[in-house]
Structures are given as structure tokens and as C-alpha cells.
Amino acid sequence: MGEFDLIARYFKRPVRRSPLGGGDDCALLAPAPGMQLAVSSDMLVEGRHFLSTVDPTSLGHKALAVNLSDLAACGAAPLGFTLALALPAVDAAWLEGFSAGLYALADAHGCELVGGDTTRGPLNICVTVFGEVPAGAALLRSGARPGDELWVSGTLGDARLALEAFSGTVQVPMEVFAAARARMERPTPRVALGLALRGLATSAIDLSDGLAGDLGHVLAASGVGATVDADAAAACVAARATHPALFDGATWRQLALSGGDDYELAFTAPAEAHDAVLAAGRASATPVTRIGRIEAAPGLRIVDAQGAAVAQRFASFDHFG
Secondary structure (H helix, E strand, C coil): CCHHHHHHHHCCCCCCCCCCCCCCCCCCCCCCCCEEEEEEEEEEEECCCECCCCCHHHHHHHHHHHHHHHHHHHCCEEEEEEEEEEECCCCHHHHHHHHHHHHHHHHHCCCEEEEEEEEECCCEEEEEEEEEEECCCCCCCCCCCCCCEEEEECCCCHHHHHHHHHHCCCCCCHHHHHHHHHHHHCCCCCHHHHHHCCCCCCEEEECCCCHHHHHHHHHHHHCCEEEEEHHHHHCCCHHHHHCCCCCCHHHHHHHHHHCCCCCCEEEEECHHHHHHHHHHHHHCCCCEEEEEEEECCCEEEEECCCCCECCCCCCCCCCCC
16 A cells, blocks of 8 residues: 555545645645634654554544643644654554544544645654634743642543553552553543633643643743642542552652643632632533642742642653653
């Protein structure tokens, strides 16, 4: 099967948002009047971002999900995406599964494949996603203010727990591993929550490298500091609710604050908007948890449930670290 046969068979469908459709030198996208384009790219490399044993349907899902998570953090509605795919060989069964997972998530969010590229090489997937957001309404990293409450969506540390179980570092019951692996391989982009937070949140970021590290980007961009309740964050690890005795408090905290690959949102909002944030979570069917506060003094202070400083070190994932 040649390159263009491969594209025609697995990655070509009619589109509505691109006047040219796919297949020309460029895709054309037309955002609605008064809207701005939000654009983000993410690359997934075999052995670095996913295991060779991952189900291709799950991989197709994740390849788009990590990009939709960036749109969610910006409060943008998805429009379309491009796919650049390097393959060591043409494997019809793999391509069937990968494209099925990719398109299932794309259809769920009304996001169309509008172009891309394929080549032979080590397995590598790069998606660029396009969304739209009203001019001036995008959620940014730079808007956190002293007095704001700090929130996270969903659950934390699941992917890290799955990775530790894969490596044999920890032993967990099979049902815990299965749930954590599902979260690692098929994350849920919080697009609906991002839209609900427009005009409400003062800043937001998606959690890809770990809560402590990603939050640092918000603090730097906003010129503020924060105090985080490590135990409130640890309570967001899904397995803790069902198997609290699996680990000690320090391990639960480590999973939550240094996990990475969560693809949840961390965001800030004024304290007086507390009830409105909870309502946004309910409206988007997304759990939200308050885990701290923004302060004028720079730096990140991590405390326990009693307010005492936590001595642990919480490192973030670094591709070149």
C-alpha cells in the first residue's frame, strides 16, 4: 500500500469546517466572526510517551486527547486537527485500530481531520489541533491573582501509578491497575469544563508533566505564589478512594503532585466564585477539587492537611532532564 492509498483508506473523510477539505497543500479554516484561533501541537514518540504494547485504538484516542486537553486549558472549542504520522511499516490491523480510536474521540468533540503527512520511520505521532475562542476570552496562564482559589479537575496520579505498576516498582490489585492503565492510555480531555470556565477562571493549564511542575508555569507567568494542600491533592488519586491502605501518605502525595500524564486542568478563580466553580463542574460532568490558594509572595509552598510544611520534593517530568 502506498502513502496516498494509506491516507485515502484510513485518514480521509468529508469535512465541513475546511472549505478545501483535506488533500491540498494547506487546509483552510474559517473561525466564526469575533473568534480567535487557538492552535496547539503535541508529539507522541514510541518508548517515550507510550509503550509498544499499547492497543492502537487507545493510542489513536490519546494522540488527539492530549491536544484537546490544551484547547480545554485555553477555554477553546475544537474545530479541526492535522496528523503527521511516521510508521515503520504499513500494518493494516494497526491502522484500522488507530484510526478508529482517533475518529471516535474526534467525532465526540466535533473535531475534523483536515490534513497532515505520513512517512516511513520509527513510530511517531504529531497532532496539531485548532480551536476557536471569543476574542479576549481565552483562559491563560498569566491571570492568577492573590486571593484566588486553586482547583484541579478529575483525578490525579493515575498514569503514574500505572507506569509504576508496569515497571514493577509497586504491586497493586488487578482492578486498580486496570483502572489506572485506562486513565493513562485513554485520558479524558476536559473540553466541556474549559468552556464552562470561560469568564470564571482567572488562569488555567493542562496537567501533562505533573501538578507541581505545571503549576509552576502558572505562578511564573502570573507573577504570584501559591500554597497547595498536598493531602487534598492526594485525595484526588482515584485508587485512594477505593484502596486507601495501598500506600502511605507520602506515596499518595507523590503520585498526585509529580505524576504527569494526567491531562486534567489546574485553574484559579476568585474565592467569591467558589459556588460558581462547583456549578461549572456539575454542568460539565467533571469533578473539581479545591487544593490551595494563590498568594502574593512568590514560590510554591506545599503543606499537609493541618497546614504544616511538607518536606518531600516533588519533581516534574522533563524530556531532557
